Every structure is written in C-alpha cells, then in structure tokens.
Amino acid sequence: xxxxxxxxxxxxxxxxxxxxxxxxxxxxxxxxxxxxxxxxxxxxxxxxxxxxxxxxxxxxxxxxxxxxxxxxxxxxxxxxxxxxxxxxxxxxxxxxxxxxxxxxxxxxxxxxxxxxxxxxxxxxxxxxxxxxxxxxxxxxxxxxxxxxxxxxxxxxxxxxxxxxxxxxxxxxxxxxxxxxxxxxxxxxxxxxxxxxxxxxxxxxxxxxxxxxxxxxxxxxxxxxxxxxxxxxxxxxxxxxxxxxxxxxxxxxxxxxxxx
Amino acid sequence: xxxxxxxxxxxxxxxxxxxxxxxxxxxxxxxxxxxxxxxxxxxxxxxxxxxxxxxxxxxxxxxxxxxxxxxxxxxxxxxxxxxxxxxxxxxxxxxxxxxxxxxxxxxxxxxxxxxxxxxxxxxxxxxxxxxxxxxxxxxxxxxxxxxxxxxxxxxxxxxxxxxxxxxxxxxxxxxxxxxxxxxxxxxxxxxxxxxxxxxxxxxxxxxxxxxxxxxxxxxxxxxxxxxxxxxxxxxxxxxxxxxxxxxxxxxxxxxxxxx
Numbered sequence: 410x411x412x413x414x415x416x417x418x419x420x421x422x423x424x425x426x427x428x429x430x431x432x433x434x435x436x437x438x439x440x441x442x443x444x445x446x447x448x449x450x451x452x453x454x455x456x457x458x459x460x461x462x463x464x465x466x467x468x469x470x471x472x473x474x475x476x477x478x479x480x481x482x483x484x485x486x487x488x489x490x491x492x493x494x495x496x497x498x499x500x501x502x503x504x505x506x507x508x509x510x511x512x513x514x515x516x517x518x519x520x521x522x523x524x525x526x527x528x529x530x531x532x533x534x535x536x537x538x539x540x541x542x543x544x545x546x547x548x549x550x551x552x553x554x555x556x557x558x559x560x561x562x563x564x565x566x567x568x569x570x571x572x573x574x575x576x577x578x579x580x581x582x583x584x585x586x587x588x589x590x591x592x593x594x595x596x597x598x599x600x601x602x603x604x605x606x607x608x609x610x611x612x613x614x615x616x617x618x619x620x621x622x623x624x625x626x627x628x629x630x631x632x633x634x635x636x637x638x639x640x641x642x643x644x645x646x647x648x649x650x651x652x653x654x655x656x657x658x659x660x661x662x663x664x665x666x667x668x
Numbered sequence: 669x670x671x672x673x674x675x676x677x678x679x680x681x682x683x684x685x686x687x688x689x690x691x692x693x694x695x696x697x698x699x700x701x702x703x704x705x706x707x708x709x710x711x712x713x714x715x716x717x718x719x720x721x722x723x724x725x726x727x728x729x730x731x732x733x734x735x736x737x738x739x740x741x742x743x744x745x746x747x748x749x750x751x752x753x754x755x756x757x758x759x760x761x762x763x764x765x766x767x768x769x770x771x772x773x774x775x776x777x778x779x780x781x782x783x784x785x786x787x788x789x790x791x792x793x794x795x796x797x798x799x800x801x802x803x804x805x806x807x808x809x810x811x812x813x814x815x816x817x818x819x820x821x822x823x824x825x826x827x828x829x830x831x832x833x834x835x836x837x838x839x840x841x842x843x844x845x846x847x848x849x850x851x852x853x854x855x856x857x858x859x860x861x862x863x864x865x866x867x868x869x870x871x872x873x874x875x876x877x878x879x880x881x882x883x884x885x886x887x888x889x890x891x892x893x894x895x896x897x898x899x900x901x902x903x904x905x906x907x908x909x910x911x912x913x914x915x916x917x918x919x920x921x922x923x924x925x926x927x
Contacts, residue, residue, distance in 0.1 A: 456714030456778045463875030493862045519715045532859045556927030572915035593919050595911040600791045603752045616722030646915035652854040656831035656905035660852050668815030
C-alpha cells in the first residue's frame, strides 16, 4: 500500500453543514482524512482568531470512520489547533476548506472564513484549497461538481501548486453536464454595495442588520467572475502579501516628511 | 475658512482605548472628526463582519466636542455603518484606524481588525491609513510619534496616496528623538509559530489557549520589519488583491483536468 496522504478538512459553515459532508466524502478517496470544524456557523469571520478566550475541542462521531473534531473557535482557530495540537507530530499533505455554501470569488476572499482557514494552512506551508459553490442554500447540490473537485484535489496532491500554496476554487451553480471546465484566473475587482436594514427590537431599541449586493467592477475576461459566469470553475492561485509593490516607489515622498 | 475635511476614526481595541484617544487628538487638527469604534476590544478579528446578528449603535460622549459612536460589531462593521448609515449623505475624505496597541507589520495585517477596518474603507474608495505602535501595553506612549502621525495624515489629505488607497503604518517603540524617519516598504514575510497552552477549567474540562511567537523569515532590507528594527516608521502601500499573478500561467495545467 502506498503512503497514505494526510488531508485536513475544515470549513466555516460548521461541522454539520452539508458542504463539509460532501467534501469529506470526496477527500476520503484520496487519503486519510481528519476533520476539524467550528461547532457553529462562522460565515464572514474573515481571518479572525480567538486570543482572549480559551478554545474547546471535542472529538465527535460526525462522519463514519473519520476522525472528527468540533471546535468552539473560528475557522482559522481550527487550522491552528490542527497544526499545533491534533496533528502536531504529523505532516499534513493538504488542507481543504469548504465546500462553502456561497461564492468566495472576487473580494469575497477577504471576508471568507472558508478561505481564511485555507490561507492559514498555506502560511504553515501546507498546500491548501478553498472550495465554494455559488449556491447559498443549505441543501445546495454538491454532487454536480464532486468529480471536478476530486480531480483538483488529486492534481494538487500529486503535482502540487506552482508559485503558490493556496487555491481559491469557485464552482458555478450548474448541473453536472453543464460545467464546461476549469479556468485559472485572477481575482476580479468587485465590492459590496451595502445597506443596513434598520428596525426596532421587541424592547423598541433600534438595530441595524447588514444586507447588500455584490457589484462587479471588472470587465476583464481573465477573472474568476468571468469564468464563473461563462460556466467554468474558477481557480485563483492566491497568497497573503497585500503590498502593492509598484506603489512603493510612487509614494517615496512620504520619506521626506519630518515631524 | 477652508472646506473642512471629514475624517472617520475607528480602531479595534475599542472605544475606550488610549490609542484611539491619541489618534482623535491628532485627527482633530486636520478637520471634522467622527468616531465610531467597537464597544469591546476586537483584536484579532481580521476582516470579520456580522451577518447573522443585528448591530447596535449608540451615540456617546467619549471625546470632548467630537461626534462619537460605539458599535456592538467588529471594526469592519463600524466602517460599513459609518459609510452606509451615519455618514451616508457625506463624502468621507479619510479613514484612519488605530492607534493599535501592538504591531501590524508583516503578516499581522491579515489578522488585524485595525487594518481590516482601514481596508474596508479603502474598498469604498476612501483613502485610509492604519496606525500601529509596537507596544502592546495599555499605557503605551503614543505621544512620541504624534507629530509623525500628524505629518502622514496631512500628506495623505493633501497629496493623496499613489496607486493605492491604503497605508499600513507601523511605528517603532522609541522616544520622540529616537525615531529616525519614515521608510516606504513592502510587507515582510513572516509568520506566527504557535503553541496552545493546555489547561483545565474549574469544571475540570480541557481548554486550549492560543499563544505564539512571531518569526521573521525575510532578510530583505526593503521590508517593514527591517525599517522598524532600524528605528524607522514603516509605510506599506497595501491593497486587497490576493492573486499571485505570476502563478496563473504556471498553473494552467489545471485547465486540462476532466471529471
């Protein structure tokens, strides 16, 4: 028998999300799977970590024959606990996060707990992939893309990712035969145009509840949003360097300031 | 009288943090200041947003003569509420976040609520600056750098930031006369080597508490960490595109995968 690959699986929708179940079912074909996921939904947690509170970790029976844990923290906390406590003595070959219920294309990568968990693993030098399906519903159809996801996982396990440790993979909401293929692309420019729904609670106190609409500001044909809207799975090689390198020399005049 | 600039001030250490008070005192010399900050410390919240809960916003008297609000949400929520509710009808000339009690240089930008608040404003096309002092203590000395911070704010208000909307500014923990100047640089490669302190709570249940040590993996002399360790204030022009652009063509073989 070959060396079994060790695959860490996590998400941000919580340990009981159907998207996680679907990802575990795919991952187990590729090696030994260990699952650690938040015990509550953690969408929109970004790269949050828990510093001022203790974390709880419980072994549970969530997936038949798969070592699984639920954690009281954020998605990033889950990855840190996996790397530094649960799997401290072992080499993790791959971390996969998802399948997220909803898009993490374009600027959504910034807000996404799914992608932050994968990014945290990539910071630990573990090849990592975040998977997201463009369907926010709880009972989204994760079957249609399962063979594609399996191919991507296999490719990363055996060929690796070049010049990056992190892939942001988004999947269009299409049937099995409608997905046209894969496009490797860049993160589109876009943002959220927000509104807050203002209301009164039962005690007559004002509250504000976030809502909003995503707006694409990018007409490039090399973006994740373009690929998705044309029926392709988007794969964006991603990193963690937020520097705008070509802006450094353009802003050198700040060095002339004196107090 | 000139057109008064409108400056939004926020932070992640909470409305009562001394770093915020110091930043407000500097900002008010440059225009009309509106403060909105979390009602509890929110360090390490990254780009978290609150989607499943209503947010509360209360006008308070925190700073003499300054319009101020405390918010139940994250730093990013604060900026969204400022842009879409409090200052909906107005043009915000600048958003400043901080002064953070502790470093946000290198990879810390990813975890930082201070920087995420500033980044959120930059996504709304508002020039934004996050300020952090390399001193984690509550009673850190924010006076030593106040004239430098004032210079940077004035420069951004009058000259803008080229090819970027966001500056990550970190300040060494030095006396007024020891700070050598400003360096415009890139985010250093570094990460946190984590440990979890394992313990037992009063009910004899196991907990894990995050701790760790930052490790610089970058010996470049053009980085924020290099500038800081040599007595300079670091200024990193930053953005929100996580794509590793040169990795796109190198990973085109993913496009050959078939289910």
